[in-house]
Amino acid sequence: MLHRLSLRVLTLVILWMGLGVLKLDDMTESGFFLQGAVFSFLILAGALFEIFFCYQGDPYLLPVVQTILAIGLVFLTRINPALAADQFIWANLGLIIYYAVFLILRDYRKLGEYQYLWGMLALLMLLLTLIFGTTINGATSWFRFAGMGFQPEELVKVALLLFLASYLSDNKELLRFGTIQVGKFSLPDAKTMGPFVFIGVFVLGLLGAQKSLGTALVFFLLMVFILYVATERLLYLVVSVPLVMVTGAAGYILFDHVRVRVATWINPWLDASGGAYQISQSIFAISGGRLLGTGLGNGIGAYQIPNADTDFIFSVIAEEIGFIGAMAVISLFIIVVMRCFCVSTRAVDRFGQILAAGIGILIGVEALIILAGVTKMLPLTGLPLPWMSYGGSSMVGHFLLLGILAGISHSSAFSVSQIPIGKQADAL
Template sequence: MIQRLILRILVLGMMWIGISLLKLDGDTSRLLWQALIFTVIVLAGGLMEQVFHYRGDPYILPVVQAIMALGLVFVVRINPDVALHQFWWANLGLLIFYVVLWSIRDYRYFGRFRYIWGLLAVGLLLVTLLFGSEQGGATSTFKFGSIGLQPEEFVKLALLLFMATYLEENEELLRIGTVQWGKFSLPDWRTVRPFMIMVAFVLGILAAQRSLGTALVFYMLFVLMLYVVTERKLYLGISMPVFLLTGTVGYMLFGHVRVRVAMWLNPWQDPTGMGYQIAQSLFAIGGGKILGTGLGNGIGASTVPVAISDFIFSVIAEELGFAGAMAVLVLFLIVVMRAFSVSLKAKDRFGQILAAGIGILLGTETLIILAGVTKLLPLTGIPLPWVSYGGSSLIIHFILLGVLLNISNATAVSSHTAKNKGREYAT
């Protein structure tokens, strides 16, 4: 209890110190009230864990809350008016997280609905393609008045559940194979058909939406989950030429992809035009040096386009420096590694695969967006989990967090029960 309270106080102290250091203009009472509500939910959540005897991983949630607090501070730094909405989504996300954590009686129940999850994923993407509105060159948003929702964020959960159920059921056939192709043993068509159909539909619809950043995340999720479960390097080898082929086709078909690749290769050929975004991002990151310019003292918040979502890491790197940027990376690394730890300890194969999939998804998203803003990869326009502005991303990542910690808690409770029974038998 004391450890949980100390960790929460440290996280909240970081947030309140950050907000207090910012020179906010105008009426900030609504913003401070939302920050106070966030504080109450975080502290009450720690108390709930004690009341309901939470036995799962003790570090993942505090680390995520630290990432969340940092993101909130920088959203306030960039745009205090928008930060009010971000606090609202963060508070709602935390409440949903606790509902998911405590309401799921047995996560294995979700494994019964493999095809329903697959159909839900395809259906959400198809409806978005037909009726969604364009944003950032991709048809990925539904508008409800002033609120925009991105269904592709919720597709992540559906795809994870589909992949976990499919891989659990077909693990041995995918690992060993039943058809000999030269020196390689491959699974038969009946085994791989659901997987191939799902991959084709999901990536095809995303390509039609021009949401190529999300398509890259899902493709890596498919491939890495398949490799982690089967441990066959063959699948990685097959995925590489497929990736290069589809990437080449996308480059030839979509003009905005060709522009992004050209600006990635040399943004300095048009630094005030098409290359302005990545050029300003690099200027901001480079200007931070080792210890940064100080919170609120950077210029990237006003010069980097879309700094509040796609390029928020550039602002963090400028104002907190290399040290602060590495601290953020370490926090994400802790979450991913602890997710794999939950996977290794899970009491059943479905839980192991699902927890590993959540870790892979979080790691892949973080890697792709950070590689984009630092010019290691072309820009993709996907949000940095729990940091970038966006309600859909916050909600779905809190749901994924709830599922992950539900698996961890169920594993710990099962182990605790088994130990108690063992002691009873011993006496």
């Protein structure tokens, strides 16, 4: 019990120290202390919830995510207090969703029984978004109602992952060893590969039609990497390289904003006050942070970088808490991904193994693409950093996945404990 509570207390120390510093500098209002109190209550109550329901899953996964969340809340409060007030609500809702999923979903294996339903649901959500959605920043990826916006593609991630995990768990051997011979290669037949290709092509095609190319890239890499993890065939990675090149070239030719992003990525200094203003200011902010940072509330990136609360929150973090703080944030994401893979290796069924690995791949790919974009290692994609950037849709989607992951981890620990000690190694 003390172990569980101590990890949460460390997270709350980070949150309250950050809010306290901002309050001393008159950068926040007293109302945020009520928001922080509700958030703190949910974190501590969650630790007691785990003890009461005898949670036996990974003890570090949720505390690390909560630490990421606390850092994000502090910096959103510093950047845009109005949005931070909303983010506190979404964070509290996300924690409630996490525990609700864990409590209701007693057997995650039942999710694998609706394989094609998940695939069709992903396609339907994207199709409805394309037809009835609202275009923001060039991408038709939003539903707006009652003054609020929601991105269905965040729920598409959940549905697509469930389809992929279920499909690959049923067809792992056929995809790994193949059924037909083509030259020196043994490949799966059309009946086996058909559903995967069908869902993949239509999902990526609909995202391309929405001009949501950042999400399309994430989904493509997710599908390739999860296929490789499930089959361990290097061939699938090799085949994906020309596909990335061809689709990337097509996007560059077809979409003006892609050409702008590539041009600003190659040389942002040619138009540093125009189309490359975001990335150039991001570079200035990151470089200005040096080793220890300018101090919370003392940076200029929060005011100078457009969309600092969503796309570029990491740049503000790197400026105000420096290289050490930025590396700490990156390390937290690495820990989350590694814990996902730990859950995968301990799962006692194939569906749970692939689904847990897929969640880790998704979070890792998202974080890598976003961090590479704001540091000019890759062109910008406009994606939110999980649990840290402002965004209710992203918060809900990622806590849904985290709740499912907790269910896999808990069930696996419980199942393994029922196996005789001599056979546990074989089960794992």
